[in-house]
Amino acid sequence: MSKRILLAEDDHEISQLIESHLRQENYTVYAAHDGEEAAALFEREPFDLILLDLMLPKLSGMELLKRIRETSVVPVLVISAKGSDLDKALGLGFGADDYVSKPFSMIELTARVQAAIRRATQYIQPESSPAAPPVMSFKDLTLDLHTFSANVKGKRVQLTAKEFHILKLFLSHRNRVFTKEQIYQLVWEDDYYGNENVINVHIRRLREKIEDDPSSPQYIRTIWGIGYKMGE
Template identity: 55%
Template sequence: MIVEDDPAIAEMVADHLTKDGYQVLHAPDGRAGLEKFERERIDLIVLDLMLPELDGTEFLKQVRSASFVPVLIVSAKDGVLDKALGLGFGADDYLTKPFSLIELSARVNASLRRATLYAAEGRPEARSGTTLRIHELTMDTERLAVSKRGEDVKLTGKEYHILKLFMLNPRRAYSKEQIYRAVWHDDYFGDDNAINVHISRLRDKIEDDPSSPRYIITVWGIGYKLGEF
């Protein structure tokens, strides 16, 4: 589904994705987008941020309260704050207008491929039943759940898989490129902001003091690793 108030852009994107073999729905504003989302089976959302009726960030918050459907933001807003805001509310990727239709196709395909891989991980035949622990943090890979001191920690799909990567490899430091390839299952486009935002959001949820993290620490000049307790 494309949620875009500019009919020319919506038509251009819809035509391109239709040629790629996708069935495409269009909503001209956030309110109409929510109505279609509730009625239809949506596999991916291409979302503009500047929308009438209901803006893109509020639309995304409401979608995320009910679903982890992949969301690709396509917007003219290009500041670091805008990207952090979009990704912080649960978007999976971000393209800035004007954009290449070839890159749009690549990111749509990658988002759907990642969603398929994560869904497969949740199937009974893929579950290991393994419980991972580090200090007061526990990950149940059968339930795809994380808790701290016995209290559930609500993570997005990306946050969960970043944390799982570190907990499975507690002594290894990862570069941002390695994290992106391992979690996004895609080529790294060199956008550090996506990694930084997800790491920051994850720290906010699992650290006692996010400004002085103990679980996910920065390795200067390299990237990040799991802290030692």
């Protein structure tokens, strides 16, 4: 059964190009050319991935992303001509999984679509490694691999799929320092294209959710000039 993709792109020429290419790759594509049309499709149909332009008319891509994240963890790949760090941070901060700046090659876009869907499929499957404990913990943080949930001091913390897997990576290798390149390759399962801002935003969002004081983190430590680690 082919995977279903919602494409929200107001440029008809770009939309037709992406739609045609993805259909050749055996994806089922639903195209919307404004935010309201995309929101209506999202509420009516199930999707395996959403390709989202930030600069949509009627309802902006950011507002649409906020709506999506209120009810769903479906992978969202942001595509936009606005490539500044601020726009990337905003997009990822609202819960996007990855970001591609225009112009982009169809080969790169297809690879990122495939990787995002593969990661999401693995995320909802039962834990495959028998050696992995069902519950991982550090201090007051616990991560349940069966329910894909996190708790801090007994309080449930709502995580995105990427945030969950970053925490799982850190908890599986306590005190090991991971570079940003290693985190991206292990969690995103994709080649690292210098996507430093993607990692920075996800770490910042994680700290806001699990730390008492994100500016003085007790869980995810920064090792300056190298990367991040869990623990002392």
